Amino acid sequence: MKINPKKYLLDIDCYSKEEILQIINDSKIMMEILNRKVKKIPTLRGKTIVTLFYEPSTRTRISFEQAGKILNADVINIATKESSSNKGESLLNTILTIQSIKADLIIIRHPHAGAPYFLAKNSEIPIINAGDGSHAHPTQSLLDLYTIHNNIGQIENLNIVMVGDILYSRVARSNILGLSILGANITLCGPKTLIPNEFLSKSQLFNNITFEHSLKKAVNNADIVMPLRIQLERQSSGHLPNLEEYSKHWCITNDILKFAKPSVKILHPGPMNEGIEISSEVAHGSKSLIKEQVTNGVAVRMALLYSMLNSESKMSLEE
Numbered sequence: 001m002k003i004n005p006k007k008y009l010l011d012i013d014c015y016s017k018e019e020i021l022q023i024i025n026d027s028k029i030m031m032e033i034l035n036r037k038v039k040k041i042p043t044l045r046g047k048t049i050v051t052l053f054y055e056p057s058t059r060t061r062i063s064f065e066q067a068g069k070i071l072n073a074d075v076i077n078i079a080t081k082e083s084s085s086n087k088g089e090s091l092l093n094t095i096l097t098i099q100s101i102k103a104d105l106i107i108i109r110h111p112h113a114g115a116p117y118f119l120a121k122n123s124e125i126p127i128i129n130a131g132d133g134s135h136a137h138p139t140q141s142l143l144d145l146y147t148i149h150n151n152i153g154q155i156e157n158l159n160i161v162m163v164g165d166i167l168y169s170r171v172a173r174s175n176i177l178g179l180s181i182l183g184a185n186i187t188l189c190g191p192k193t194l195i196p197n198e199f200l201s202k203s204q205l206f207n208n209i210t211f212e213h214s215l216k217k218a219v220n221n222a223d224i225v226m227p228l229r230i231q232l233e234r235q236s237s238g239h240l241p242n243l244e245e246y247s248k249h250w251c252i253t254n255d256i257l258k259f260a261k262p263s264v265k266i267l268h269p270g271p272m273n274e275g276i277e278i279s280s281e282v283a284h285g286s287k288s289l290i291k292e293q294v295t296n297g298v299a300v301r302m303a304l305l306y307s308m309l310n311s312e313s314k315m316s317l318e319e
């Protein structure tokens, strides 16, 4: 456990390649704890973690709560609909209030890109970005990197294909950064209306990233295929004729995966729209790592909480 403690995790590029590899390594240790019969260690006893989610979440929120509780932290979940933000309190004043009750770390999800950056500039408390608009979702990216590394043993030079709504996907943005830092080859595939312009032609800036319009060509020789949910809640209009049309061209099915490497693995950040971006057979089939991603998310978040809150003293991972 040698990560330099960070006060803020705003996006994955807060970490260097070496630090990301260290988190992957530390997550393996945390996975051993997660698999124990009694999964509880006293490491973060006396620390208080607050989750503050202004957008819905299943996986991210409960896995942070699970991670904090296994490490013996106290975890307070704020339901923003029932908080004073509903009475007009500003985001900054909400954070300053949480700071005043002596919380040690805030995990925030917010619909506005940049909200966690604003808070990092204007408050003292450590912050983890659990998703800000279409911008970034660094802990999802770290758990994806961990899952790939744990299954294949490396990330460098792998062929990773992301399919679908890249434009509005914070997971895609953080994964493009994380996979690039670790040296993967990235292919983006989907309707041109859902691919950011800078990725449509290969440029010096992104020389490890290719856009491929044909799904069959995109998955050719793929090690990992990652379909993304269409973020209907973020789209204004006009990006797609309709979802049936989308699934006819871009849905990841067993037939499409015949064009990939026989060893290809499937990741999906969730929540899934089965039958739209991924078939049920693929989602729950032998190539799918989707359930494993969720389990890995707890171990990765344990490693992060440990690294961010445990800087003052050397503590034990013993029960």
Ligand code: CP
Residues within 6 Å of the ligand: 056, 057, 058, 059, 060, 061, 131, 137, 140, 269, 270, 271
């Ligand atoms: N992957 C992800 O962020 O899922 P939730 O929205 O359920 O947290």
